[in-house]
Amino acid sequence: MSNTKFDAGLALRKEVLGADYVERSLASADDFSRPMQELSTEYCWGHVWTRPGLSRRDRSLLNIGMISALNRPHELKLHVKAALTNGLSREEICEAILQVAVYCGVPAGLDSTRIAREAFAELDAA
Incomplete structure (x- = not known):
């Protein structure tokens, strides 16, 4: 295609x-x-x-929140890594996940924290 x-x-x-x-x-x-x-x-x-209205960094931040809320672990791990590529820090990713926990539930926040840590560990091991 x-x-x-x-x-x-x-x-x-x-x-x-x-x-x-x-x-x-x-x-x-x-x-x-x-x-x-x-x-x-x-x-x-x-x-x-590719639209100009939001930066890649902003789109990544939104994705962390939405994918965490939707409980899509494979996509979350992928987009955590992408968020780092797009300029988010680990601290900012942590803050985004805390926001998810407050508005979407602590279980979503806990799962998302675990998945983000796995993504960080994979990157650190590479």
Whole structure:
């Protein structure tokens, strides 16, 4: 698949999430999962993340809150790492998760804290 929004989304997705991760995701896609990879790349990354209205840092901060509230651990770990790439500090990520705990419940905050710590440990070990 190649079009302007997909190509822009793919480039940005690789910058934020890491080229290796994105290339593995696309390479491992089969006939069932490929449409979701294409949708995510074009729609999320190409249409929304490339918009000028918010910085990458702000989008990452929003994602930490929303993904924590939705209890999506795999995506949260990925976006915690991306948030560091986009300029958030570990302290700011901690503060965002505390905010989630207050407004979405302590269990969401506890799970999100655990997942963020796992992400930090993986980065520190690399």
